Amino acid sequence: MKIGIVCYPTFGGSGVVATELGLELSKRGHEIHFITYSQPVRLELLSNNVHFHEVHVPEYPLFLYQPYELALSSKLVDMVKLHGIELLHVHYAIPHAYAAYMAQQMLKDEGIFVPIVTTLHGTDITLVGSHPFYKPAVTFSINKSNAVTSVSESLKQDTLRLFNVKRDIHVVPNFIDLEKHEYNFTDCQREMMAEDDERIITHISNFREVKRIPDVIKVFYNIQKELPAKLMMVGEGPEKEAAEKLTEDLGISDRVIFFGNSHEIDNILCFSDLFLLPSQTESFGLAALEAMASGVPVISTNTGGLSEVNEHGFSGYLSDVNAIEDMSDNAIKILADLNTLSQFKENAKIQSQKFDLHNIVPKYEAIYEETLKKF
Numbered sequence: 001m002k003i004g005i006v007c008y009p010t011f012g013g014s015g016v017v018a019t020e021l022g023l024e025l026s027k028r029g030h031e032i033h034f035i036t037y038s039q040p041v042r043l044e045l046l047s048n049n050v051h052f053h054e055v056h057v058p059e060y061p062l063f064l065y066q067p068y069e070l071a072l073s074s075k076l077v078d079m080v081k082l083h084g085i086e087l088l089h090v091h092y093a094i095p096h097a098y099a100a101y102m103a104q105q106m107l108k109d110e111g112i113f114v115p116i117v118t119t120l121h122g123t124d125i126t127l128v129g130s131h132p133f134y135k136p137a138v139t140f141s142i143n144k145s146n147a148v149t150s151v152s153e154s155l156k157q158d159t160l161r162l163f164n165v166k167r168d169i170h171v172v173p174n175f176i177d178l179e180k181h182e183y184n185f186t187d188c189q190r191e192m193m194a195e196d197d198e199r200i201i202t203h204i205s206n207f208r209e210v211k212r213i214p215d216v217i218k219v220f221y222n223i224q225k226e227l228p229a230k231l232m233m234v235g236e237g238p239e240k241e242a243a244e245k246l247t248e249d250l251g252i253s254d255r256v257i258f259f260g261n262s263h264e265i266d267n268i269l270c271f272s273d274l275f276l277l278p279s280q281t282e283s284f285g286l287a288a289l290e291a292m293a294s295g296v297p298v299i300s301t302n303t304g305g306l307s308e309v310n311e312h313g314f315s316g317y318l319s320d321v322n323a324i325e326d327m328s329d330n331a332i333k334i335l336a337d338l339n340t341l342s343q344f345k346e347n348a349k350i351q352s353q354k355f356d357l358h359n360i361v362p363k364y365e366a367i368y369e370e371t372l373k374k375f
């Protein structure tokens, strides 16, 4: 199949999933066209069946806001015509599903029909999408898509609760390439980061409010009172500065490393002992899955889709949002004893196998085939 993929090309989970999906589909013989405003961060290699088409938004002084949706829908029309793209798979409803629908209508006028598969990722539904400002456009875009998928059962239920959706929603969980995470502990130069007796705790996110960054620091503060430990904070975002200040106020700044955005996530996870994800809401929690695939147990909240990813008492523990003491106690329970820690590390790997890309990507292929058959 010739598939056009539209996504946010940044470090966010939806862009990562879209990119990994495109790369795997290309290995399975499909021709993939990424159409977005810059080359997706995890898209390192282009080949004869992986293409990237950049959407330019010409600056025009009359516009206070440059119209990205317009530029995207025009680019989609051009690329479908030029490359014979048979199906558009758009990740994140806003504004991608909306722009794809406009492109579909323009193409229809020229006698070309291209179906749209929309994947809902989370914040497009739970945070941004349900805002009264966007709700009519998001409802419209979901209902006009030819197939809709969501990354967890919890997100599907949220979508049905928050929007008047008339479409079936297929749950296709996020996935992981397990081969990429087959590191040996000795490969990752742990000694550069911490002493042998120190435990390494890691958090990776885009440091938005929804991630509850202060809770990460507070849980770590409690852990390091009981055990020698270091905290690796990976990512950039609006909450980062306040987090740095909090570590100083708590007198633990010498034990916390802020990496910023990193292309070495696999390496950081390789030397980590525990992953913290105390989010307010999380439709799936791809970062937690990546951690588990690297053998890192997860302390998370029990919100949204996290309980579909992290298994309480097996791959880690789940607590209520804001339950700092409970999260700290659970973390210490895992970290204090080396046998317990290695059992949880093993379990985390086993849990991640449920999301093996070889089992999940065919689900998308089946949806594409079924959708194409209808038209």
Ligand code: GMT
Pocket (backbone or CB within 6 Å): 012, 013, 014, 015, 017, 092, 121, 122, 123, 124, 126, 151, 174, 205, 206, 210, 281, 282, 283, 284, 285, 286, 287
């Ligand atoms: O929250 C983020 O880190 C970014 C956001 C995005 O849209 O890229 O992530 C959402 O999609 C990811 C991929 O499906 C999920 O793993 C995240 O849980 C989800 N974020 C939220 O629901 C807050």
